[in-house]
Amino acid sequence: MQSDIVAQGLELMLYGMGSVVVFLALLVVCTTVMSTTVNRLFPEPLPVRRASRKTAPVEQDEELVAVISAAVHQHRTR
């Protein structure tokens, strides 16, 4: 019975590790296919919009920082 549980453990290891590898391998394949399909059928209309959405505030922030630091500079050198 004690060697039995070791046998069960071995089986669990083989079957379990096998399942994990097979599942993730399949996921690699599907993901690659999906990415190719998506990028071919809908060539990046969104990343750009998103980028602009993202960069807009950054630019504003930079501008604000520039303005404020200019003002600070002015304020200090007065």
Add this chain to the structure above:
Amino acid sequence: MQSDIVAQGLELMLYGMGSVVVFLALLVVCTTVMSTTVNRLFPEPLPVRRASRKTAPVEQDEELVAVISAAVHQHRTR
């Protein structure tokens, strides 16, 4: 039995729609009476205060915007 359920449905429609109309009509009457009473007994002490509370930050914001845009302008035309 099949015409029975239609009769029940008709009854539900008449009674239900009636209830909705009567209830909301009563609500119209009560609301009108309530508004008149409230506005007569306590003539608008609060709306003014609220308005001032609301406009204060807006003014501040406007001022801030004015200041910052002035600074931006100055910064750009330098």
Add this chain to the structure above:
Amino acid sequence: MQSDIVAQGLELMLYGMGSVVVFLALLVVCTTVMSTTVNRLFPEPLPVRRASRKTAPVEQDEELVAVISAAVHQHRTR
């Protein structure tokens, strides 16, 4: 039985009030010991750091306010 409940109430009062006082007296002792120990073994390395952490944003804020009010002043007196 009615005087019984009064006796129980008295007992509850004496025992309860006693427990509260004893517990809090013990807490006074333990707290005092704890504070002495902590302050002797680890003489205030943290309050300072904390203070600096706290004051930093305040200073920044003050600076910002100074800058902005200067800009406002400039903006108004133009």
Add this chain to the structure above:
Amino acid sequence: MTSGQCLMIVIGLGLLFLAIKKRFEPLLLVPIGFGGILANIPGAGLAYSAFENALHAGDVQLLTELASVLQSSAEDSIKGLVGAYAHSDASTRLLAEHLVADAGYTNGILYNFYSVAIASGIAPLVIFMGVGAMTDFGPLLANPKTLFLGAAAQFGIFATVLGAVGMTSIGWMDFSLADAAAIGIIGGADGPTAIYVSSMLAPDLLGPIAVAAYSYMALVPMIQPPIMRALTTEAERKIEMVQLRPVSRREKIVFPLLLLILVALLLPAAAPLLGMFCLGNLMKESGVVDRLSDTAQNALINITTIFLGLSVGSKLVADKFLDLNTLGILSLGIVAFAIGTAAGVLIAKLMNRFGSTPINPLIGSAGVSAVPMAARVSNKVGLESNPHNFLLMHAMGPNVAGVIGSAVAAGVMISLVGG
């Protein structure tokens, strides 16, 4: 995987597509669609009770034991045992549950969500409280007559009840009166109300009813304009309305209490829904519990929405959803919306004829509720005829009146049919 499960997963993906790509009520349709997919994962049993999971996965011995406990013949199919279970009394059910628990079967996670969130009635009520805390009754208080438009649009509800029983009487469908009442509420254009009513009157139909309610609410900008244009003349659509009077804070505080008292006196069956709605609104307008009002409008309603959506999704399990009745519900639902819209517009025209102050009949369609979509539709159609005529605030009156109206209709249904 059965073909039914496969189809339901495709439907779930379709709902997600509509929610994400077409922005159809995404707050609800994302969790509903996702829950629908989870519910149909073969072998996972996420949407089933422990009893149903035992029936699907149990061995012959357990099934025989269950059949004997339920005094059903052992040859019964799963459906037969489910039916026997549903018609047993509480102690027999408890006995069956013990057998199932001892055999190691547990409720699926979506089933648990459904029990806690919907079967108890809590989730729709909490959402209604949050909606109350987001509602501004100002336009309604400035022009209380618009409550009649909110009443008129509920005609869609009751006409649909008649339609459902009619379909049953000619044999197309098989709806009970309670089913018909729950289906009608789709016409109220109010998600939580529809879910609350159908969880009480027709839990088996909750899936299609909720999906229909939210889908058609998202379709309001497509469903309503043709009806509105067909029933009004160009001159009517150009009517400009007098500006709304300012409403004092006191009026806004007293109104939810007034509504609560009226409900208490006249319509106790609507008390849970309208009570929570009024509580949310009072928390907002009183201005003294902003912490609670903010939480009701944000963390609490968001948490509840996630679990409500998943719970509704649990009712999209194939063997319950894929049914002729679902088609009936979907078609009756859109009719309900159309009739409600028409009734609102027509009553607005009537009020315009007999009243002194002009009413643009386009705001009548906002009485179906679907806040604030229907009011925006009124505004948009109005602007087509008169680019300087902003009807939005005027339409908000009937719009929130429609919420009250359908909650009242829900109370009437529950008290008449659910008793």
Add this chain to the structure above:
Amino acid sequence: MTSGQCLMIVIGLGLLFLAIKKRFEPLLLVPIGFGGILANIPGAGLAYSAFENALHAGDVQLLTELASVLQSSAEDSIKGLVGAYAHSDASTRLLAEHLVADAGYTNGILYNFYSVAIASGIAPLVIFMGVGAMTDFGPLLANPKTLFLGAAAQFGIFATVLGAVGMTSIGWMDFSLADAAAIGIIGGADGPTAIYVSSMLAPDLLGPIAVAAYSYMALVPMIQPPIMRALTTEAERKIEMVQLRPVSRREKIVFPLLLLILVALLLPAAAPLLGMFCLGNLMKESGVVDRLSDTAQNALINITTIFLGLSVGSKLVADKFLDLNTLGILSLGIVAFAIGTAAGVLIAKLMNRFGSTPINPLIGSAGVSAVPMAARVSNKVGLESNPHNFLLMHAMGPNVAGVIGSAVAAGVMISLVGG
């Protein structure tokens, strides 16, 4: 509608008026008052269990069956059956519940809220955790002797217990020792503690106890000053106290753990209340779990407050609240506050006489807790006598000590009476 229900709705509106207009502890009194109105809506049964709803609405046949299950005579009134149910053992109650469930009766929504939030003890504990996360023990750690003031003010609790049993012994009221203990806790001036204790010792009295506790906490600025002025001389009120030493972060982190260990060793019955309080405080002071501390102070405590308030409101149902005992509780409660205030001031005078560092006796009244109201009252009364004497920080010590003190008193009560 019975006259009792009508009166209770008026009382609910009165509580809302006090909360909104007079700002009496609005965070609790808005949901409590609103819940009180909901609980008394005739025919809605929102505050009743399924069993009580069946008794109120059931037909003769069901009542006869219930009476036979409960081995009560069929002629019994509703009150009789409720009593028989309460005294049955668990399996009989289960049987009765099955009968009622099969007949289609369900728990009211407020009853469900009460079961989940209060009967389980969870809501007061979660609120106590949030309060802990908002509490700064700095002033207490800088001057630990102020803990004695927090102890002294708890005398109000125990004097009130004596008052309650005294009223019972002379026949004015009918309180058990457990009832008396729960009533006394009103004098602790701490809402969640009062609710927690009375949910355990006297659930039937929870409504009036909670209402009294929160109302009198709001009245602290009116109740305390006359007592404080009467018991102190002008010279005493002018006493300036030495500035508090700075307290290190380490001390603040260790203190909640020290308190927890003391509770664990000496007073396990206070462990739930003080444990959650210390957890909240540790989360705040440790500085490593700001996410959790923020949530405990905001979303979580707000959500819990809404449901706690509605649950307390469910105990304002007319046939349970309108009782001579309620008047007794209300009058005993205010006496408890007064005695606690007096005891705090007097012990502060005593400490002043025998101690080396000067103590302004006005900070003694802050020992009743009612954080931070009582500390502000100390400060205000002090400023009247000496406009440069700011007592606020000094009074925060006894103020938070009072929270600990009444939680300790609660633990003593539960272990002595509840066992």
Add this chain to the structure above:
Amino acid sequence: MTSGQCLMIVIGLGLLFLAIKKRFEPLLLVPIGFGGILANIPGAGLAYSAFENALHAGDVQLLTELASVLQSSAEDSIKGLVGAYAHSDASTRLLAEHLVADAGYTNGILYNFYSVAIASGIAPLVIFMGVGAMTDFGPLLANPKTLFLGAAAQFGIFATVLGAVGMTSIGWMDFSLADAAAIGIIGGADGPTAIYVSSMLAPDLLGPIAVAAYSYMALVPMIQPPIMRALTTEAERKIEMVQLRPVSRREKIVFPLLLLILVALLLPAAAPLLGMFCLGNLMKESGVVDRLSDTAQNALINITTIFLGLSVGSKLVADKFLDLNTLGILSLGIVAFAIGTAAGVLIAKLMNRFGSTPINPLIGSAGVSAVPMAARVSNKVGLESNPHNFLLMHAMGPNVAGVIGSAVAAGVMISLVGG
């Protein structure tokens, strides 16, 4: 106080010290450590069920009655009665619970938290949803091959299972296969997954398993670097990887759905965990339900974390935690981490040899998950060899792949062992 309780309180304080002073996963270890202290307060019984509380505090008569109900001999020890209770069928348990309830015993508050948060499975799933809403699959989508590294690192899980059954077979420990599976999951370096699996497969071991999982996750920066350095050459550690391609929003939206569909088709037992994870991620990436996504990442996950931590703490009660098995679990856990790290690095080396694009083997260690700690460790060790080589984004791929990998492993375990 028993010496065991005393020791456990010291251990609880030790966990708090590690969490607060050493910043070991404080979000979980603060509530776990605090809960551990609360659970061991003598006489308070906060972590016990009503039944256990009755056994510890009940009089002889009650114990005799319970023994007769459970058909156990009256002389049985407490342990004997607990065992008899655990092996009784559901109706006998119900009977015993009635007896206990009638005698006035109630569940401890931590026991209630455990039942609601963990035994139901809800808390780990809700946390997984929140983690999903915080996860960016961008780096994984840019380089899907890194999924293999996430798979490789799960070897630690299964090697540990073998270790646990091996220890049992040579008689050092006494673990069942289900216990071994639950212990192995520690190697997944993922707290909620470990708690979810052990609540299903080995609830008795949940305390040590959760403590081990979170402690070793905090120790990742100490455990991994020596292994990584030992298995790689300086040249390998210097490998620079090609920059990741930008990933479109559409891909990010489709990926969680793709993963969900694969799980639905192949591994239904992993559907609850990965389903909730995908839902959270979809809510974030879809961009149409930001309200829900924000709540899932903040209020909801924080509330759940507090109660999850306290619930885990309830399993640190002395008579369950202080056991030889706990030592076995702690030592197996660290071995699991080490093997997982090594497997990740070795497979990365292998992929590097046979693949076309260069892979720095240091990112292999990130496959154990422990997001984002393990990825940061990869980056830091990489910078030691090449100060211009930033591996962080490259390591995020295997890092999130490790989350998926251990959830898949969890599903396999549950379906193989739990059935």
